[in-house]
Amino acid sequence: MPACKLTIVALTAAVALVAPACAVDVEDDDDDVIQEVELEAYDFYFEETSLPLQLGGDVIVDFVNAGDATHSFTVPDLDLEVEAQSGESTEVEFSLPDEPGVLDFFCKFHPDDMNGTISIGGAEAPLEEEGAVEDEDVDEDTAEDAPGGPGYNY
Numbered sequence: 001m002p003a004c005k006l007t008i009v010a011l012t013a014a015v016a017l018v019a020p021a022c023a024v025d026v027e028d029d030d031d032d033v034i035q036e037v038e039l040e041a042y043d044f045y046f047e048e049t050s051l052p053l054q055l056g057g058d059v060i061v062d063f064v065n066a067g068d069a070t071h072s073f074t075v076p077d078l079d080l081e082v083e084a085q086s087g088e089s090t091e092v093e094f095s096l097p098d099e100p101g102v103l104d105f106f107c108k109f110h111p112d113d114m115n116g117t118i119s120i121g122g123a124e125a126p127l128e129e130e131g132a133v134e135d136e137d138v139d140e141d142t143a144e145d146a147p148g149g150p151g152y153n154y
């Protein structure tokens with residue numbers, strides 16, 4: 001029955017098309033945003049020194065130590081620190097702030113050589129500096145600016 005055979009081939013093709021989409025398959029009961037990024041540590045640098053992340057939700061960082069020394073992924077602003085021995089990898093999950101900002105991260109063993117930033121929500125300024133107010137010179141000379149208005153024509 002050739003028709004039957006055709007159907008099976010079509011189905012197989014459809015499954016093959018859908019299957020590769022399962023690279024990131026983390027699901028959550030809530031609608032928390034789950035993002036997953038990989039960070040590799042070498043002797044002595046991070047493979048990504050800039051981690052762009054979306055606003056809010058949870059993040060899973062897959063911290064891989066591809067170097068010979070022990071390295072850490074340390075984010076002081078989040079009270080976060082994980083270590084990985086040579087050849088090991090550690091997964092750490094944490095929640096992001098709900099405001100855009102930039103967090104510094106570094107390796108506590110080699111902070112001068114190994115450091116980078118987590119950019120949240122496309123922000124490029126550190127979180128600490130977002131409170132700066134710049135609207136000090138409000139225009140006050142527009143209301144009473146008509147010397148001798150139309151009523152003064154004698």
Ligand SMILES: [Cu+2]
Binds near residue numbers: 041070071108110114
């Ligand atoms: Cu290090």
